[in-house]
Amino acid sequence: MTLILAALLALQDAPKPNVVIIFADDLGWGDLSCQGHPSIRTPHLDRMAAEGQRWTNFYSAAPVCTPSRAALLTGRLPLRNGMTSDKRRVLFGNSKSGLLPEEITLAEALKAQGYATACVGKWHLGHLKPHLPTSQGFDSYFGIPYSNDMERVPTAPPYKEANRDPRIEYFNVPLMRNEAIVERPADQRTITKRYTEEAVRFIRDQKKGPFFLYLPHTMPHIPLFRSPAFEGKSARGLYGDVVEELDWSVGEVLRTLRDEGVEKNTLVFFSSDNGPWIVFDDHGGSAGALRDGKGGTFEGGMRVPGIFWWPGRIAPGVVDQIGATMDVFTTAVRLAGGEVPKDREIDGLDLSPALLGTGPSPRQSMAFYRDTKLYAVRKGPWKAHFFTKAAYGDPKETAHETPLLYHLGVDPGEKWDQAAKHPEVVTELRRLYEATLASVKPGENQLEK
Numbered sequence: 001m002t003l004i005l006a007a008l009l010a011l012q013d014a015p016k017p018n019v020v021i022i023f024a025d026d027l028g029w030g031d032l033s034c035q036g037h038p039s040i041r042t043p044h045l046d047r048m049a050a051e052g053q054r055w056t057n058f059y060s061a062a063p064v065c066t067p068s069r070a071a072l073l074t075g076r077l078p079l080r081n082g083m084t085s086d087k088r089r090v091l092f093g094n095s096k097s098g099l100l101p102e103e104i105t106l107a108e109a110l111k112a113q114g115y116a117t118a119c120v121g122k123w124h125l126g127h128l129k130p131h132l133p134t135s136q137g138f139d140s141y142f143g144i145p146y147s148n149d150m151e152r153v154p155t156a157p158p159y160k161e162a163n164r165d166p167r168i169e170y171f172n173v174p175l176m177r178n179e180a181i182v183e184r185p186a187d188q189r190t191i192t193k194r195y196t197e198e199a200v201r202f203i204r205d206q207k208k209g210p211f212f213l214y215l216p217h218t219m220p221h222i223p224l225f226r227s228p229a230f231e232g233k234s235a236r237g238l239y240g241d242v243v244e245e246l247d248w249s250v251g252e253v254l255r256t257l258r259d260e261g262v263e264k265n266t267l268v269f270f271s272s273d274n275g276p277w278i279v280f281d282d283h284g285g286s287a288g289a290l291r292d293g294k295g296g297t298f299e300g301g302m303r304v305p306g307i308f309w310w311p312g313r314i315a316p317g318v319v320d321q322i323g324a325t326m327d328v329f330t331t332a333v334r335l336a337g338g339e340v341p342k343d344r345e346i347d348g349l350d351l352s353p354a355l356l357g358t359g360p361s362p363r364q365s366m367a368f369y370r371d372t373k374l375y376a377v378r379k380g381p382w383k384a385h386f387f388t389k390a391a392y393g394d395p396k397e398t399a400h401e402t403p404l405l406y407h408l409g410v411d412p413g414e415k416w417d418q419a420a421k422h423p424e425v426v427t428e429l430r431r432l433y434e435a436t437l438a439s440v441k442p443g444e445n446q447l448e449k
Contacts, residue, residue, distance in 0.1 A: 016113060016210040017310070018266040019106075019332045020203075020253065023072065023216040024246055025065065025122055025147075028276030029303050030288025031220075031243055037286065039235040040243050044251030045270065048309045051316055052268075053355065057408075058306025059324045059366050060274050061347075063295050063391065065124050065147060066090040066447070067369075068273040068325065069216065073105045073125070073136075075329030075340065075348030079372055079440055083125065085447035086372050089295075091124060093150045093173070095448060098126015099136060104341050106329050107137030107212060113336045116206045119143065120198045121216040127174075134178050138214070142177050142198045144186055148218050148225075151185075163283065166223030188225035191218050192242075196249040200256045207260040210336070215253070216273070217246055222283050239283055254309070264312045267335065269328055272304040279392045291414045296391030297368040297375040298414055299383075308355055315357035322363045322378070327351045345440075367436050374440075377433045381409040382422075384429035402426065403433075 031037055034046040034054060061071030066089070067078030078084040081103050091098065099105075107117040119133035119141045126132065127145035134141050148171060149163060156162045156170035168188050175186035199215050219225070220242045227245060234240025250270060257263040276285030278293035278300070287293050287300030294301055306323055308314055330340050330348035340346045353359030368376035368383075376385040384403040389396065405419040405426055419426050 015265055016115070016336050018209050018211050018213075018262060019110065019115075019336070020213045020257075020266060020268040021072070021215065021328065022250055022253065022268065022270045023069070023121070023214070024270075024272040025217055025219060025221040026274065026277045026285065026294055027220055027243065027246070027272035027305065028285030028287045028293065029290055029300065029305060030286040031276065032305055035305060036288055037236075040240045041234065042243065042247040044247045044254065045307065048250060048254060048268070048270065049307050051311060052307060052309035052314050053317055053319050055306035055308070055319045055321070055323050057320055057322045058271065058304055059302050059322070060272065060304050061302075061324060061326050062369060063274045063297060063301035064089045065221075065273055069124055070099055070103075071347075072273075072325040072328060073107070073214075074099075074103050075106070075326050075346045076103075076344070077326070077347045077367065077369065077440055079369060080345055080347070080443045082443040083447065084369070084371055088447050089371060091126060091146060091447065093127065093146055095126070096128065097448060098128065098131025100444065101130060101135065104344075105137045106332060107133070107214065109137075109329075109333045109338055109340075110210075110212045110336055111137050111139075113338045114210060115336070116209075116211045117214075118199075118202045118212070119214045119216070120195050120202070121214075122147070122218045122221075123216070129179055132176075132179055140178060140202075143175070143195065143216075144173050144191070144218055145176055146173070147221055148173055148186075148188055148191075149222055163222040163280065166225065168225070171223060188218070188223070190227055191225065192245050192249055193227045196252050199249075199253055203253070203256050203262075204260060207262050209262065209265065212332075217249070219246060220285060222277060222280055224283055237282055239285065243285070264310075266310065267313075267332070268309040270305065270307040270309075271325055275301045275304065275391075289412050292391045294391055296389060297370050297385070298388075298391070299408065299412060301391050302368060310355070314355050319354060319361070321354060321361035322366060323351055323354075323361055324348070324363060324366060327363060331355070365432060367440070372442065374433065374437055376403075377429055377436060378408070379429055379432055381407050382425050382429060383408055383414070384419075384426060384433065386433055403429065405429070
């Protein structure tokens with residue numbers, strides 16, 4: 001009997017795995033100590049990575065919040081599911097639109113397999129009733145429905161100043177339970193703690209399973225807040241305090257799974273929606289050796305931490321193959337015994353061969369969109385930029401008749417253009433770029449112009 005067949009038979013005999021997704025907001029690729037950060041301590045995530053798999057070439061599908069979350073939950077590029085725009089990059093507190101009801105979310109797909117579902121945290125896919133989590137397959141919702149820097153009150157200082165010295169009263173963001181506002185402004189000083197308590201409660205209530213918990217944290221998106229227990233704890237300052245509280249939160253979730261005896265039947269995935277917001281200096285994170293940050297298509301904008309944990313099932317180790325947040329949709333659905341939708345294009349791939357040790361990652365390439373425009377493509381270690389633009393600050397876009405070409409294994413910081421030395425690679429990636437343009441068609445655009 002082959003190893004692959006044995007693994008498939010074991011999956012068929014096993015109960016449906018619980019699925020937990022923990023999604024940080026604007027956390028950089030280099031912000032964890034297991035990723036090399038010298039002054040932020042993340043012992044719980046470090047242990048999670050040591051016991052599970054840490055993927056070093058893992059990507060978000062977009063460099064900003066709304067489209068990246070839509071891709072994670074639908075397994076589809078944001079251009080297909082409509083959660084992107086040429087003008088307005090994310091949804092705001094006055095937005096009238098959101099993720100279309102016709103999209104099939106991971107919550108809906110798992111609910112069809114008998115899962116209890118909960119969303120705890122930042123949603124950012126529409127704050128009106130047709131677009132809220134409770135209309136998108138989640139049995140319950142508790143959280144802030146969009147970014148925590150929105151709804152800045154007129155009496156607050158200018159934007160950057162308000163975020164450099166934040167006060168909860170500067171940002172009139174609502175805290176919701178299901179479809180009702182229960183606190184406004186949300187007390188963001190305790191938001192990570194309260195999300196964690198809600199997540200732990202859900203796990204305990206649903207321990208007989210199967211369950212799906214989606215825990216998209218509000219932090220470390222600016223403005224930065226942390227609970228009193230974490231004030232002044234990190235050598236990295238306020239930003240480090242915030243990340244170390246997130247690490248504590250991950251530890252509480254994993255501890256609860258162990259305490260309830262369900263850890264061996266639970267797949268936990270940790271990542272970030274995009275790269276760090278580096279224009280905020282010490283209030284933003286780090287992309288490590290990668291170039292640029294949130295908002296752009298250089299590696300620092302879209303390569304994110306990717307940690308998978310499933311004791312006794314996942315082969316521990318560091319994985320340098322390519323994966324993407326979109327792939328979690330397809331992977332989770334298939335592990336649950338379901339089928340991905342066949343009436344639409346699904347961009348997510350099934351990572352279970354790499355996770356379970358039966359084969360390599362099926363993802364060999366990655367497309368890098370900035371809003372609705374394809375800027376770059378990657379295949380294997382090579383990445384070609386056909387357009388470049390700074391993540392934030394410089395509004396100028398540069399088109400490259402001969403694309404910039406980088407070997408990411410040698411040059412993850414994208415410093416040394418290799419196009420002149422490798423014209424055959426440029427030709428191959430140009431074909432991939434053109435094929436992607438031809439195959440990915442825009443869905444109905446839901447972000448207001």
